[in-house]
Amino acid sequence: MTRHSFLDDYSEGAHPDILEALLVTNMVQQTAYGDDIYSQEARGLIRQHMGDVDPDVWFVSSGTLANILIISAALRSHEAVIAPASGHIVVRETGAIEATGHKIITVPPVGGKLTPESIDAALKANAHFPHMAKPRLVYLSNATEVGTLYTKAELRAISRLCKERGLLLLLDGARLGAALSATRNDLTLKDIAELTDFFWIGGTKVGALLGEAIVISNQELREEFRFHIKQRGALLAKGRVLGLQFRELFREGLYFDLARHANDMAMRLSSKISNAGYRFVAETETNQLFPILPNTLIEKIKADFDFYVWEAHDESSSVVRLVTSWATEEAHVDAFAAKLEEFAS
Amino acid sequence: MTRHSFLDDYSEGAHPDILEALLVTNMVQQTAYGDDIYSQEARGLIRQHMGDVDPDVWFVSSGTLANILIISAALRSHEAVIAPASGHIVVRETGAIEATGHKIITVPPVGGKLTPESIDAALKANAHFPHMAKPRLVYLSNATEVGTLYTKAELRAISRLCKERGLLLLLDGARLGAALSATRNDLTLKDIAELTDFFWIGGTKVGALLGEAIVISNQELREEFRFHIKQRGALLAKGRVLGLQFRELFREGLYFDLARHANDMAMRLSSKISNAGYRFVAETETNQLFPILPNTLIEKIKADFDFYVWEAHDESSSVVRLVTSWATEEAHVDAFAAKLEEFAS
Amino acid sequence: MTRHSFLDDYSEGAHPDILEALLVTNMVQQTAYGDDIYSQEARGLIRQHMGDVDPDVWFVSSGTLANILIISAALRSHEAVIAPASGHIVVRETGAIEATGHKIITVPPVGGKLTPESIDAALKANAHFPHMAKPRLVYLSNATEVGTLYTKAELRAISRLCKERGLLLLLDGARLGAALSATRNDLTLKDIAELTDFFWIGGTKVGALLGEAIVISNQELREEFRFHIKQRGALLAKGRVLGLQFRELFREGLYFDLARHANDMAMRLSSKISNAGYRFVAETETNQLFPILPNTLIEKIKADFDFYVWEAHDESSSVVRLVTSWATEEAHVDAFAAKLEEFAS
Amino acid sequence: MTRHSFLDDYSEGAHPDILEALLVTNMVQQTAYGDDIYSQEARGLIRQHMGDVDPDVWFVSSGTLANILIISAALRSHEAVIAPASGHIVVRETGAIEATGHKIITVPPVGGKLTPESIDAALKANAHFPHMAKPRLVYLSNATEVGTLYTKAELRAISRLCKERGLLLLLDGARLGAALSATRNDLTLKDIAELTDFFWIGGTKVGALLGEAIVISNQELREEFRFHIKQRGALLAKGRVLGLQFRELFREGLYFDLARHANDMAMRLSSKISNAGYRFVAETETNQLFPILPNTLIEKIKADFDFYVWEAHDESSSVVRLVTSWATEEAHVDAFAAKLEEFAS
Secondary structure, three states: OOOEEOOOOOOOOOOHHHHHHHHHHOOOOOOOOOOOHHHHHHHHHHHHOOHHHOOEEEEEOOHHHHHHHHHHHHOOOOEEEEEEOOOHHHHOOOOHHHHOOOOEEEEOOEOOEOOHHHHHHHHHHOOOOOOOOEEEEEEEEOOOOOOOOOOHHHHHHHHHHHHHHOOEEEEEEOOHHHHHOOOOOOOOHHHHHHHOOEEEEEOHHHOOOOOEEEEEOOOOOOOOHHHHHHHOOOOOOOOHHHHHHHHHHHHOOHHHHHHHHHHHHHHHHHHHHHHOOOOEOOOOOOOEEOEEEEHHHHHHHOOOEEOEEEEEEEOOEEEEEEEOOOOOOHHHHHHHHHHHHHHHO | OOOEEOOOOOOOOOOHHHHHHHHHHOOOOOOOOOOOHHHHHHHHHHHHOOHHHOOEEEEEOOHHHHHHHHHHHHOOOOEEEEEEOOOHHHHOOOOHHHHOOOOEEEEOOEOOEOOHHHHHHHHHHOOOOOOOOEEEEEEEEOOOOOOOOOOHHHHHHHHHHHHHHOOEEEEEEOOHHHHHOOOOOOOOHHHHHHHOOEEEEEOHHHOOOOOEEEEEOOOOOOOOHHHHHHHOOOOOOOOHHHHHHHHHHHHOOHHHHHHHHHHHHHHHHHHHHHHOOOOEOOOOOOOEEOEEEEHHHHHHHOOOEEOEEEEEOOOOEEEEEEEOOOOOOHHHHHHHHHHHHHHHO | OOOEEOOOOOOOOOOHHHHHHHHHHOOOOOOOOOOOHHHHHHHHHHHHOOHHHOOEEEEEOOHHHHHHHHHHHHOOOOEEEEEEOOOHHHHOOOOHHHHOOOOEEEEOOEOOEOOHHHHHHHHHHOOOOOOOOEEEEEEEEOOOOOOOOOOHHHHHHHHHHHHHHOOEEEEEEOOHHHHHOOOOOOOOHHHHHHHOOEEEEEOHHHOOOOOEEEEEOOOOOOOOHHHHHHHOOOOOOOOHHHHHHHHHHHHOOHHHHHHHHHHHHHHHHHHHHHHOOOOEOOOOOOOEEOEEEEHHHHHHHHOOEEOEEEEEEEOOEEEEEEEOOOOOOHHHHHHHHHHHHHHHO | OOOEEOOOOOOOOOOHHHHHHHHHHOOOOOOOOOOOHHHHHHHHHHHHOOHHHOOEEEEEOOHHHHHHHHHHHHOOOOEEEEEEOOOHHHHOOOOHHHHOOOOEEEEOOEOOEOOHHHHHHHHHHOOOOOOOOEEEEEEEEOOOOOOOOOOHHHHHHHHHHHHHHOOEEEEEEOOHHHHHOOOOOOOOHHHHHHHOOEEEEEOHHHOOOOOEEEEEOOOOOOOOHHHHHHHOOOOOOOOHHHHHHHHHHHHOOHHHHHHHHHHHHHHHHHHHHHHOOOOEOOOOOOOEEOEEEEHHHHHHHOOOEEOEEEEEEEOOEEEEEEEOOOOOOHHHHHHHHHHHHHHHO
């Protein structure tokens, strides 16, 4: 078996069905800039999940672009974002939101998540107007950066607070597939469309070559959004490339199948690591695992597998991050597990 | 024969060789964010054309992103761009450059082009410092928005002026393939790398699904450019998708073959329109044609072909824009010509 | 007599009444950040001129700040400004508006002014959405940069067009005093408050040490404006300094008296230049004069007076700009005229 | 005795000498935009304190403008600021720095201050390039927002770290006068000019009507800084108003005299509060006092004095903030102390 990477869920290309669709439609001439038939079909398929919310749907090529677009389209220059200190826009997007002119007010995450209490505290601490930027948009991710989930009750409570306080709610769905396919999940796409003003459905991490679908429930943001897409460089001449992939992902549930597969592989791997006697710093809920392994074992596994050593745990062991994906095979999991057994014996 | 569109050069998907390469490499795990082997190979292939200029090469997903990135990375907030009034950043990018904080000083184009004289006039008219933004970067396109070309002498004269006056020079190469493959062209990629500080090679209009290659000769801009790519949302997790396409385009000259084919189809179409007795508002140099046709004829052709009616010429005739591409077939050209003959008889 | 400058209308300090008011109130403790009693009084005095429009009034320290604040508070990032190519924000503010992210669409001025026709043409030429920024705000100055005036009919026609097309209207009043005090003027502050969404009343050029009063009729902009004032660095701790000056200027009509005096001095100077046999490139309407003088005469006058040589008129004569102010004395005018007579003899 | 405010150090107008200078020079015509003779003299007087550092000096009308100008002129869009979480730019400037496009990385303050250790920790936590903005400028205030001081050793250690790591150092001197006049202070203006890249000397809080002097030691920032001043709306037509005030403040040491007076009044007040048996949450080092007073006493004092109740201390007492200034008289202090005695008896 060749070397395998558990570094992330975007190390391969696309699911074969997506490539096949690109091949089949390749020479059909289409209108440019997202007005092609495939993008229209994809929009329709996604909106079927939303019921009478009937949101607008747009496709862009990266998650950072999705966050930039939504936040900069939604806010005036004096308005700020509330986000968990661990949020992707806080620690992994090179100040992209600030580069559009907006302050991010960070709050300590609780299991990677925001709570009504933490949002309320941020509002209280940022109320010395006009000497402070006005909190106006709440940003959260599901699944979170540490792989945890929001329950329907949790998201509903945050949504209610936002409505009461005049705050817009944005859900970053880079790993939304993993969240919606998790065992403990009780949210649907329709719930999310109802509870947020805008969210986005990550395609890149669920089998697309590239592509994220932005879903806008908020009525005010709709009409002008396409200007922002163009202004930020996110309007692809061949928008068909994005639309077609989401058509494939949502035509017959491929999106959920692939996400579920990634989670299943994570559970399989989690069980095997548990059974080998190792603990985790967080329960495995989606496709990210954070086991604590002896450093000597880590060195041995690295001969055959790639993964991140997340942080030191104690003198002789470390937390590692393992990510499974739509492309992970049982054989990869089992080979990894075999290394643990080998080490034990 | 089905309806055919001469609206633009991005109505189809990708050249089949590119799709084939995506298929073949699909399940190979690669490092994310542009550090994959295909992107490295593509960089190497492109740099082979540049000789000892040995520039940096980066891949992004749209031309507007390329312009945003280069200009915002190169300039300080008080610095301005000089561009022809017809430039893409002026009239087709929704104020994207201004959105990054920079003023564009427009000058009247001469055949779609800048000249040392027009740049010099702009410098003179924008010298009341510090009450005026400081001109610092010259933007031009080759081929231009109206399909014309810069000769080596013209570009060299502009480059010399820029160096004398402390101006950076950016060449927008959305249709650089068409320019380099034109009969009258005497520029090479190496010339352009030497004469400009940065330019970009358009892939989207020369057979890629998406992708533009940014080439940076300027030493100062190099080290930090990747921060800008990430900050503007242009860093794709699966950077392999961009790199692989450019590897295919530059592996054995496919890029130039496809561009030449588009130009050849334009020449064939141009000849046939000329032979049918119609004139052009501009000589056909690349893959854009601007013939003057009777309005009654235009109506008839529209039954089978899509194209833009550019502007009224006189009471009974209009200028139309026809664009050929890598995907245009002789049969499409001939079918169009047949409509002219049919009308004549 | 000492050397005198006709360079501009801001070469001296403040009108003595203003300094006196600063002295008298100096040690009275006041609330900071514009909530002092003098600012409140000044607001009240200015609003008395506006009738039931009852606008919001804010004081800032420079005209560029006023333009930055109004435009950046009013617009979303994809929205653009329409302005005459000669507008102050176009040619004398170092790209300040673009630095806040907004494109300025310039139109050729007619006697320094916009017209409904020129605005309409700009709208037509900027309608290829979403590839073009959306025109959303019209900027004009009264008096204009070349000292000309808008009549009530002209401003009303522009205002009507703006309302029809969903455009906001901003009037830059750096020299509004000069305009309102001109012989030919038929506009009042109330008219302007009714016909525009926001305008500002220049204090710096009408006898204040510094200070411009922003007047906002538009309902939507009101509530949040103070955030923008603070965010752009325009909220002075001792806002009293601005408020008090406007209280003095509007307490008993000093503002209009000073502006009228400047215009009167301009008329006196204009007559004398005319009588001496020289022509003007534009009729003198406010406090700026543009006579054509022989170069040999210009050299002689320069021995005793400062002024700008605006542009060459022909081989032997030039247009000069002379600016009178609240501080210009008849003696200055007469001494200048004496130079003309001396030259003639 | 009338009601007195200890709310801040900017409740009065200007020191009488400053008003007198405005009066005396009022009708002298001066060149606009900061090129007047008074600004030149003020620059010279300030630079005399700096020895051979010989920095550039510019005058602007607010501290927020000073911070905006320095930071936005110094940084490229991908570069970030490191600041204490209590920093003025973090909590009292309405996101002004983010509005110019830059992320602020906050670190927990130690007594209101940064330390080499806290800066180093921020660097370590922000090194995942290019996914994180690049830390490039360190911001600190002296005196700090809680009235504490940097010693020469402390500032030198931070300066050394900055040089080693390629970081620019900015000192916000809104209350620099208070710091330099404190008993425990061992820093000079020359030290600060040598140890930082840029700092600013607050005038507004030390007896000016308005005005802050920006001092730039860094060679690279100098030439173009005036463009930024104009672009951000900070270039006053009557720059003389700022220059003249700093000329007065630095002509014969008035700046230091006024700051020392404020500190002396703070010490007098501090002693009296101590003697009355009350404690402080922080030692009084400059002109801000933070005593803990019984709530019943606070209510009584409020009948005659204004001040901020900073935070609850326990069920029956609170921390209050008292600020003295150049305008505070011994009588004000003694009257306040009398309330304490009255309460005690």
